[in-house]
Amino acid sequence: MEAMDFTVASADTGCQEPPNTLVDWALEILSTADPDEKARLGDLAASRWLRGDIPLPYDPSRPARPPPDRPARSAEVRLLPPSRMPKLGKGGSAQSRLAMLHSLAHTESWAVDLSWDIVARFGAAMRMPRDFFDDFARVAQDEGRHYTVLSARLRELGSHYGALPAHDGLWDSAMRTSHSLLARLAVEHCVHEARGLDVLPTTISRFRAGGDEQTARLLEDIIYPEEVTHCSAGVRWFRYLCLRSHGNHPTSCSVPGLEPRSSGLPGDGTADGKTAREAEGEPTPKLAKDVRGDDKMVQQVEDELPSRIAQDANGRSKVTEHVEDGLAKCKLDDSIEKYEELVIRTFHRVVREYFRGPLKPPFNTEARKAAGFEPAWYEPLAVKEACIEGETIE
Template sequence: MASRELPPTIVECALAVLHEADPDAKVRLTNAVAEAWRAGGISCEPPERPTTVPDRPARPDDRVRLVPAWELPQRGKGGSLASRLALLHSLAHIESWAIDLSWDIIARFGRDSSYALPRAFFDDFVAVAEDEARHYALLCARLREEGSHYGALPAHDGLWESATATRESLPARLAVEHCAHEARGLDVLPQTIARFRRAGDERSAALMSDVIYPEEVTHCAAG
């Protein structure tokens, strides 16, 4: 998608991603926006016309069956293929929400002149969104390599519940979503990597240790 086809401001671009229901199309749009942003083709000025941020990002009704967290089966410790697929699916689902969370913070708070956010803020979260999109795509590819796919298992949307609780405050959003949740994920990821290595799944382990983990560290710094 060329930059001329994108909205003129980063807030409007963020809204376009949030309104895109298909997660694969969401990845493509994220990549297009990030490329245009780095090239200087998108403004960080507030939109000229009023904007409304959706209470919840668009999601396909038939892609992933959402259930309460307590109804999810135990994922196990990665010793079996089924357990490893459950772990990969859970990580892909987290990354799919992380894409939306990155754009929501731009769309929701970037239009608020009271925060007077510098361009560096948008630089950080556009980069985070692009990373999360890449992580999601790589995890989905890994699922396909193992004969599965994103949506093969149920999932929960606890991450978005936290976003809803912090939608009125940028400091609260940064503290809860982009510091606490990101840090918690970093704490447990080495254990997940070790489980895949013990099971002989070096491809999944390398994806997490060489790509996802080091990039997630920078996301905590952005928060």
């Protein structure tokens, strides 16, 4: 029976009972070192959550237990600084293709932790809607499946995950954004996920050119299309978080285009059916202390918003359609362009602060567009500017 599938004891209590909320599950997964077990528990948690067997994303009656600064990881995977990592090569030899495959499996294993960390670290603290938990449970489940199939492919080729060294640079950037959901979404779930979309077609071609059609098809048919949806989740929730701060904007309490699900928590994650703003009796949300950096960042957007947008009684009813690939984006007469411009400018500020260096072209514009990640978001970040004697040189 499924209840018996949960076999990892809590490090603190030794309790064998399944967690009660999705955040509790996320914390258990982050505390699981074995990557195969981590992926298995993640798949179990996401499946139970998405079919409604886990009743709440978090328990609003008690303080959330903070996630670990670093997730539990297997000691069998030897970590090196990024600067000391051997070159992967271009797939021209069997050894190079194994190194590429191992690197992909390692990245997907870290992606499992990143997906559950955003649930555990920010979901309750930021009073996120239930759809936020839905999205990142799906992302985490996908990442676990990606790791599992890549790890299995390594074994088919006579190797295994942990046979080669790896680095944890992905988690270094996660630590730099641990205080800010805006920064985490921008760097990990937009910049890094989109970079994966940029390089995957070349990676697929290299496996295919090397005669490994099975790995090429695995990447092409399973991993590539799902990574598009992961990037779209980052864009969607970055936009939502920016626009939520303005009470008159239609995304302030929910994400248009997403079907609400019945639960003990409504659209903005409070326990009594009110929005976060109504529950706190304030015109703008009061964010948790450990993510207060977002308060300032979102306030910058709000301070720039037009003073009169959608003030009439029909303002909320003018949300008309969501756009490309089901992205949760809304239209409010012509004002949506002004909001979108402000969101994009906020994205630029956040990435410049938390991501080291410019973004690297060439970009996979087709896949990025499918994810709702338009060039206006990333192209201005691709060229590093230098100022010399009052002149800006690109």
